[in-house]
Amino acid sequence: MDPNNLIAVEGLARSFPGPKGAEPVTVFEDLWFAAARGEFVCLIGHSGCGKSTILNILAGIDQPSEGAVIVDGKEATGPSLDRAVVFQSHALMPWMTTIQNIAFAVRSRWPEWPRAKIREHCQTYIDMVHLTGAEDKKPAHLSGGMRQRVGIARALAIEPRIMLLDEPFSALDALTRGSLQDEVLDICAKTNQTTFMITHDIDEALLLADRILLMTNGPRARIAEIVVNTLPKGRTRTDMHRHDNYYPLRNHLIEFLVRRSEALREMVLDVDPRKPPVVFPRADCSAQTPAVVHGATA
Amino acid sequence: MNGSKDLQALTLSVVLLALFLGGWQLAVGGSGTAPQMDPEYAALMGATAKGGSALPTPFDIAKEMWRHISDPFYDKGPNDKGIGIQLAYSLARVLIGYFIAAAVAIPLGFLIGMSPLFYKALDPFIQILKPISPLAWMPLALYTIKDSGVSSVFVIFICSIWPMLLNTAFGVASVRRDWLNVAKTLEVGRLRTAFRVILPAAAPTIMTGMRISIAIAWLVIVAAEMLVGGTGVGYFVWNEWNNLSITNVICAILFIGLVGMVLDQALYQFSKLVTYSE
Numbered sequence: 001m002d003p004n005n006l007i008a009v010e011g012l013a014r015s016f017p018g019p020k021g022a023e024p025v026t027v028f029e030d031l032w033f034a035a036a037r038g039e040f041v042c043l044i045g046h047s048g049c050g051k052s053t054i055l056n057i058l059a060g061i062d063q064p065s066e067g068a069v070i071v072d073g074k075e076a077t078g079p080s081l082d083r084a085v086v087f088q089s090h091a092l093m094p095w096m097t098t099i100q101n102i103a104f105a106v107r108s109r110w111p112e113w114p115r116a117k118i119r120e121h122c123q124t125y126i127d128m129v130h131l132t133g134a135e136d137k138k139p140a141h142l143s144g145g146m147r148q149r150v151g152i153a154r155a156l157a158i159e160p161r162i163m164l165l166d167e168p169f170s171a172l173d174a175l176t177r178g179s180l181q182d183e184v185l186d187i188c189a190k191t192n193q194t195t196f197m198i199t200h201d202i203d204e205a206l207l208l209a210d211r212i213l214l215m216t217n218g219p220r221a222r223i224a225e226i227v228v229n230t231l232p233k234g235r236t237r238t239d240m241h242r243h244d245n246y247y248p249l250r251n252h253l254i255e256f257l258v259r260r261s262e263a264l265r266e267m268v269l270d271v272d273p274r275k276p277p278v279v280f281p282r283a284d285c286s287a288q289t290p291a292v293v294h295g296a297t298a
Numbered sequence: 299m300n301g302s303k304d305l306q307a308l309t310l311s312v313v314l315l316a317l318f319l320g321g322w323q324l325a326v327g328g329s330g331t332a333p334q335m336d337p338e339y340a341a342l343m344g345a346t347a348k349g350g351s352a353l354p355t356p357f358d359i360a361k362e363m364w365r366h367i368s369d370p371f372y373d374k375g376p377n378d379k380g381i382g383i384q385l386a387y388s389l390a391r392v393l394i395g396y397f398i399a400a401a402v403a404i405p406l407g408f409l410i411g412m413s414p415l416f417y418k419a420l421d422p423f424i425q426i427l428k429p430i431s432p433l434a435w436m437p438l439a440l441y442t443i444k445d446s447g448v449s450s451v452f453v454i455f456i457c458s459i460w461p462m463l464l465n466t467a468f469g470v471a472s473v474r475r476d477w478l479n480v481a482k483t484l485e486v487g488r489l490r491t492a493f494r495v496i497l498p499a500a501a502p503t504i505m506t507g508m509r510i511s512i513a514i515a516w517l518v519i520v521a522a523e524m525l526v527g528g529t530g531v532g533y534f535v536w537n538e539w540n541n542l543s544i545t546n547v548i549c550a551i552l553f554i555g556l557v558g559m560v561l562d563q564a565l566y567q568f569s570k571l572v573t574y575s576e
C-alpha cells in the first residue's frame with residue numbers, strides 16, 4: 001500500500017436486500033481507489049450507481065458488505081471527526097442559527113474549549129465562507145447558497161483530515177454554484193485539504209479535481225477509469241477553458257457519461273479492478289485515443 | 299391591511315354575539331307563560347316553572363356571573379363553595395394527572411420512537427388501552443385507590459398519556475436521517491444526540507400531543523367529577539342541576555370553556571417557542 005494515501009478503499013462492495021423475496025441487489029462491487037494527502041478526488045457517475053452510498057461508507061455512516069476503508073493505514077469501521085461530511089441537502093439543524101450549527105460541530109471536536117474560544121473559532125470559518133453578518137440567522141432565513149456555505153464551514157471548522165462532499169452544489173443556481181466552487185478551490189489550495197467529492201458536473205470536476213474517478217452504471221457498478229486532470233494548478237473558472245487540454249478532457253468525460261458508462265459495464269469485467277486504466281487526456285494526443293497507462297496508479 | 303381584517307372580524311363577532319343574545323332574550327324572557335310549556339316538562343320543573351320560562355335570560359346570567367366573579371373563593375360547607383375554589387380543584391387534578399402523564403409518556407415515547415423493537419413489543423398494549431374511555435377506569439380506580447380525588451387524577455393520567463406517548467414516539471421516529479447522520483459523523487454521544495438533536499427536532503410534534511392531551515384532560519375532568527362528586531367544577535355543575543339552578547349551570551359552562559381556552563392558549567404560546575421552519 002502506498003504510504004502517501006491518506007484514505008483508500010479495498011475491494012468495496014455494497015448490496016441491499018431486494019424487494020420482498022427477490023435476491024439482494026449489489027449496487028457496486030470490487031471498488032479500489034485511494035486519495036493521497038492533499039489531493040482532491042472527484043467521483044463521477046450516473047444517478048443511482050451508488051455514489052452517495054460510497055460516500056456514506058467513507059464517512060462511516062454506512063457499512064460495506066465487503067471490503068474495507070483504510071484511513072492512514074488503519075481500517076476505519078465507524079464515523080470519525082477525522083472525516084467531515086458536506087451533505088447534498090445541507091443537513092443543517094433548522095432550530096439552530098448559523099453559529100450554533102457550527103458551534104455544535106466545534107464543541108463535538110473540542111468539548112473542553114470554553115465558550116469564547118468556540119465562538120472565536122466559529123467566526124473564523126464563518127468569515128472564511130463569506131457569511132459574516134449571518135451568524136444569528138436560522139437556515140430558513142438563508143438562501144440555498146448560504147446554507148451550503150454553513151454546511152462547508154461546519155465541515156471545515158472541525159479541521160478534518162479528509163472532507164467528503166456529496167454533490168454539494170447540485171441544488172444551486174449556476175451563479176451561486178460558480179462562486180462557491182471558487183471558494184472551495186481557494187480554501188483547498190490554502191489549507192492543502194484532502195478532499196473527496198461526488199459531482200455530476202464536468203466543469204466542476206475539471207476545476208477542482210486532481211483526479212476524476214469514472215464509475216460505470218449500476219447495478220454492480222465499478223470504477224471504469226481514472227482520469228488525471230491535465231490542466232495546470234492555479235486554474236480558475238474563467239481561464240481554464242482556454243487551456244489546450246480543456247476540450248480533450250471535457251470531451252473525454254462527456255463521451256464517457258453519454259456512451260461508455262453503459263458500454264463499459266461489460267468490458268470492465270476483463271480489467272483488474274485494483275488497477276483501473278489511468279488516462280491523461282491532452283491536446284497533443286489525437287482526440288480519439290487519449291494516453292492510457294494500464295495498471296499505473298497516478 | 300391585516301389590521302382592518304382583524305377589525306372586520308371583531309365587528310362580525312360582536313354582531314353575532316348581539317344577535318345570539320338578542321334571540322335568547324326574545325325566546326326566553328318574552329311574554330311566554332306556562333301554557334306554552336310541555337305540561338310534563340312543567341311538572342318536572344316544579345316550583346321554578348311558575349310565571350315565565352324557567353330558562354334564565356342573558357341578563358340573569360350576567361348578574362350571576364358577576365356574583366361569581368366578585369366572590370369566587372367563599373366556602374360555606376361542602377355544597378356551597380365559590381366557583382373559583384371548584385375550578386381550582388379541577389385544575390389541580392388536571393395538572394397533576396397531566397404532568398405525571400407527561401413525565402411517563404415523553405421518556406417512554408422516546409424509547410419507543412428510537413427502538414423498533416420496543417415499538418413492536420408495546421404496540422399491542424397501546425392498541426388495546428388507547429380506545430378505552432377513561433371513565434371506564436373509574437370503578438377500578440375507586441376500588442384500588444379508595445380516594446375519589448386521587449381516582450380522578452388517575453383518570454386524567456390515563457386519558458392524557460396516549461396522545462403524548464404516540465406523538466412523542468412518532469416525532470422521535472421521524473427525525474430526519476440527515477440530522478442523525480450529522481451527529482454520527484461528529485461522534486456525538488447518545489445522550490447529547492437525544493437532547494441536542496432528537497428532542498428539538500421532535501419538539502413540535504411532542505407539543506402537538508401535549509395540546510391534544512390537555513384538551514382531553516379538561517373534557518374528562520368534568521365528567522369524572524360528576525361521577526365521583528365532592529369537589530370540582532364537574533361536581534358544581536351536577537349539584538346546581540340538582541338544585542335546579544339552570545343559571546348556575548350555564549355560568550359553570552362558560553367558566554369551563556374559558557379555562558379550557560386559557561389552558562390551550564398557554565400551551566400554544568409554549569409550542570411557538572419550540573417550532574422551527576425549514
Ligand SMILES: Nc1ncnc2c1ncn2[C@@H]1O[C@H](COP(=O)(O)OP(=O)(O)O)[C@@H](O)[C@H]1O
Pocket residue numbers: 016017027045046047048049050051052053054
Ligand atoms: N437503504 C437502501 N436500501 C435499498 N436500496 C438502497 C438503499 N440506499 C440506496 N439504495 C440503492 O442503491 C442505489 C444507489 O443509490 P445512491 O448511492 O443514492 O446513488 P447515487 O448517489 O449515485 O445517485 C440506488 O439504486 C438505490 O435504490
Ligand SMILES: [Mg+2]
Pocket residue numbers: 051052
Ligand atoms: Mg446521490
